[in-house]
Amino acid sequence: MSDAVRLLRVLVVAGGEPWPLDHGGRLHLYHVLRHLCTCTDVTLAIPARFRHAHRLPDGVKRVEIRAESASRFVPDDAIGRPTWIEQRAARHFGLRPQIAAYLCESTADGAFDVVMLCGSVLGQYARCCRCPVVWNPQDELVLATLRERRAQPWTRWPALLRRAALYAVCERAIQQRVAASVYVSPIDAAWARRWSPGANIVSIPNGVDLDYFRPTDREPVPGRVVFVGALDFAPNVDAACWLAERVWPTLRARDARRTLHIVGRAPLPRVRALAQQPGVVVRADVPDVRPELAAAAVVAVPMRTGGGLKNKILEAAAMRRPVVASPVALGGLTARPGLDVLVADGAYEWAAQLERLLSDPHDAEVLAARGRAWVETAHDWARTGEQFRAILALAAGRPATAPPAHEPLPYEPPAAPPPAAVVETQETACP
Template sequence: MGIDGEILFLCHRIPFPPDRGDKIRSWHLLEAATKLAPVHVGCFADDDRDMSFSAEMERVAVSQCVLMRDRSRAVAGLSGLIRHQPMLVALYDKAEMRRWVARLLRERPIRAIIAYSVQMAHFLPKDLPADIRFLMDFVDFDSAKYAAYGAGQGGLMGWINRREGRLLHDYERKVARRADISVFVSEAEAAMFRRAGGVDGCRIGALENGVDLEYFRADGDYPAIDPPGAPLLVFTGQMDYRPNIEAVESFAREALPAIRRVHPQACFAIVGRSPTPQVEALAAQPGVIVTGGVPDVRGWLAAADVVVAPLRIARGIQNKVLEAMAMARPVVASPQAAEGIDAHDGAHLLVAADAPGEAQAVLSLLADPARAVALGLAARRRVEERYDWAATLAPLRAMLTGEAEGKDSREASAA
């Protein structure tokens, strides 16, 4: 059963193709919304490649507004300083998007709005009609990430990140107070946001990520790769994203040498698009390969003896971990990367808190191939039980209609 009227879906990055963490979630959320009602999509493109996919969006959207995000971080930072705005909001400030949203709200029977990522709430009027439901998908507690960056930095960048953390958290709380319901990618993330304060009376919950269990399966149809070394350790991710950069740097410089002392031919493959010069420089180290973007990540996952996720700063549910588990690979993850996933250390994956622990965990799996296979099979069973997209997104309809609440949450909070 669908919902009356139409849905407005706002997203900071064009959801198609679902080939990186944020786009995987937004694409599946968009597909789920289209099964409930006609959907209008407003989003941004990072580059010409992104913009080329706007035609693909026509098959799921009744209408769309895809704009190039052409404001630099420097300009956004200056604008944010002048307007006392978070840089994340200033980065996406576009009058054309605001006009498109206003026109849709005037002309179309919009009955529900999904804003994906906090900066997209900036395009909504503050006085939404009472018959329009507003679901804010924060995904992650982004301000906490900036605060964590700033806490570990000095100088200008430390000040910038601490300021962004403060301003963004204030903005997140204001948005949560406007929304009918706010969701995060995991209950752990939602609980962290609640504990930070300032959101009493707001409906805040979790809408978990899933994984495409038919696509990510060990016996699927995908091109095999010739492993560049044995044993092969693999990390996957968008390689211009700071937490991923820091993760592979730490593993390559601190964990891999200890592993290679036992397995001199061990190879660490960093698999993902847009590697920065900092990441590319790691290829000069013995045993490190930087692939850049690959047509199909499944071949690398299937070839991996162990998949590693050594993130020190991580928010929510890590798609890279779910995908590796779905491929029945043994995973060694940091506590931060494992935190949002309903899986148990030693039963479905191994958790290691630092580089020496990661090296030890990897070596233990390489020393016991039968245990590694069993861990991978248990991981696959766990994601089948918990992370099918149809199941994780099943609450969406009730969230968009308010049926589970009894009455409109804005009315409830005003009472």
């Protein structure tokens, strides 16, 4: 069968399976796979067992990369010695020989047209691939690391700067080996281009499931501010604590009936302790976040650290709830500040913007309606998936135009896992 007729054969390698959908990296991978399986021959390989194979989109083939495959593989003999930068990256991130072995062997015989490596850590395996590679780190690590300074004492800054420098040289080395790199935010992509001039670096924004996160008939609770996020993830912990400690006392003093709901899985003790403050409620491990969003008079996203694109903004806007976000949280999104969402930076401005919406429900509803219209126009998963397919096709030397494809199948909304069943990693800067 000629290349013009045969479906594009894509090998997607990730650190784990894309389920449950309570983490930004898994959410992103699931929906990209959901589209790719409609128009390509896609295989997902992970260095673990598939515990939720039945949750994968129909048509996705599965490979479990086993540790024993590494015992018969000598990387240097097969693909040459790594550079000193690649050796340093392996010491920092950790190198799994079984992944290197699998990639070298599975891409040597022409079984795949292109490989997509998902996540910052997996970029180091580009040297093991014997066919074109697209790297999908999602977030830019140098930017995320430098932003950590806002939440760290100055004594930690030298260590952060050294780590940022390491990430920059590692990213540059990877960019030189891959056909393209994809970030979820144009800001992250612009940062990556600083140390990789000439590399093919693009941004493809996340979508949002507009059917799952849709407006409801439920009236918002007057005076309720809601923050949503994984509460064991450092940028979310910093944002929730800063909001509760620096902004909330001002709003609560103006109206004692107001409440701040901090919603998310696996809250750390520092977050749980916020419930001791007047009007603060910590809602841990809720089975479905949509009722919490529907009840919000305002959704607050006061991120100060992290990188990438904030799915929590897209989900709140899709449910037609008014959003106030920090410049860091809004970075990379196409929302019009002041029209689709409100932007606040600093405790005083945050208190003023939240007060504006809490005091004027009509103004809040107008903002919410514009936010819903924005995500309907700019953040559709089908468009995101098609952009990924085009990037993969071009990397493989195929035309970017797509063959006829059937509509993606509906998926079942995620169920809440036991708190101990999911561990957040730094693989993705912000869920």
